[in-house]
Amino acid sequence: MNCTDFLAKLTDYFDGQIDPTLLVEVKEHLGTCHHCEVVVDTTRKTIDVYRGAQTYEFPDELANRLRAAVMDRCKTVGKYPDVEKRASEPVAKHS
């Protein structure tokens, strides 16, 4: 297995969806190719850092405001279908 073949299998390798025979070849390649070993390690860290970080804040205050606006629209339409058009416009103001 060369580096190009290895790269083609990277997604399946990360997702644990790789054929056992290919997995042996992938591991053999990783044992001999430092570049690919670095790519695996840093790609894994890329996924981990995004998964673990709070890239965008979603404070409780915002959640409560949006939820209240959603439920207000749902209840209004549920009771008075004729005002559906008015209710289809977002009502919660931006922070």
Next chain:
Amino acid sequence: MAATQATVAQTEAQDPFDPTQAIPPEVLASVLPADVAAEDAAPIEIHPDIALVERAKAGDTAAFEVLVRQYERQIFRTAQHITQNREDAEDITQDVFFKAFQKLEQFQGNSKFSTWLVRIAVNESLMRLRKRKTSKTVSMDQDVETDEGSIPRDFAEWRPNPEQNYSQSELAEILRKTIAGLPPGFRTVFTLRDIENLSTEETAEALGLSVPAVKSRLLRARLQLRERLSRYFRQSKEATK
């Protein structure tokens, strides 16, 4: 008395539902519908969302509110990752749940309720991007043909815990800037698969893409992000000496 005990013993011996014994297939077939019995009678797990959706369909808005609470964070994050705009993400979050409420009858339970919501969120987000960039069409296919970042070029090792060198807000800024540079088609796949933790199949379903297309975009998204983050997280040469 002896006659009664004998009758009980006989009854127990004939009881086909002794829990300590395997149920004979012919008994199973007699008590289960044919299609269930044929499937080895495995217990069927019903997702708790299904019951809430059914109650909401019947007009129970409190049940729908539980669903909103459960998925509002995921929908907001997805919208913000795709649109890269906070105000748009706020509007989209409202619109997604309102549209879902209006179209609840269309949800048949063939997929997870969360995947159905994410699909609405993706469509709404792409529509917002199109509105914002009036001169340019925005779609899941935009810029995905680029070869940029599909071949690794940076082979520097990273610091063992790269995120520890930055404050939480600095790190969030780096991550936002980095993912904003990806084409929307890559950004969306990475967001659903790696940040929101949808399976490859769920991501494909939410985006209306094939599984191989998701895998290909995911690989390139991951490699491009890796390449771009490396400039912040790489170990300095002095430190490795």
